[in-house]
Amino acid sequence: MGSRSRFNVLVSLLAAALAAPACAAPLCASYAEQLAAMEVAAEAVRSQVDYLAAPDDPVAARHLAQLELVERDNGERLGALLAACGWPRRSSEGVDAARRAWLVAQQRSDDLPFQRQVVRQLELAALDGEASVIHLATASDRLAVKEGRPQRYGTQLRQVDGCAWDYYPLDDPEHVEARRKRLGLPPLESHKRAINEMVIQENCAPQKN
DSSP, rough: OHHHHHHHHHHHHHHHHHHHHHHHHHHTTTTTHHHHHHHHHHHHHHHOOOOTTTTTTTHHHHHHHHHHHHHHHHHHHHHHHHHHHHHTTTTTOOOHHHHHHHHHHHHHHHHHHHHHHHHHHHHHHHTOOOOOHHHHHHHHHHHHOOOOOTTTSOOEEEEEEEEEEEOOOOOOOOHHHHHHHHHOOOOHHHHHHHHHHHHHHHHHOOOOO
């Protein structure tokens, strides 16, 4: 490669590096507004969904398909925002923006590449005190369960029979307890007992004669 060619390549790389922040700036400046628009779009479609409709109801099926499209689009839009701007910070984008980003992330829990991106950006923001550590713990555990790994915080439970729930595998119960305590979460046994009491009260109460 000649000197002029090398110079042209360096100029192109420099131009790309300088252009990237300029392109990302408008995107990040409207971060909170974009998240609000995502929430409105999803709720507008979700309000039409009849979750009690018969499986072969064509109208209900169409609304569910529309909701899936909106949620997938929201996930893709959030993924682009995460790549350009990181997780929405409470000090700049606000608590509502972080909540809305979290809701979008929940709607795409089976998209593992996206969930890895969510966990990575939550970790970075949480280090600065700009993201919820509970959100980080939940997202981290959910991803671990999906990938077949033990969870670090004990936020994910599974149904083991009709009226009992227990934890997915934990990496080390004693260390999990210590991590939960640092986050202000209740002990594992207390949390599991509360979940099971709620399930029994709602779904498994003894039938009256």
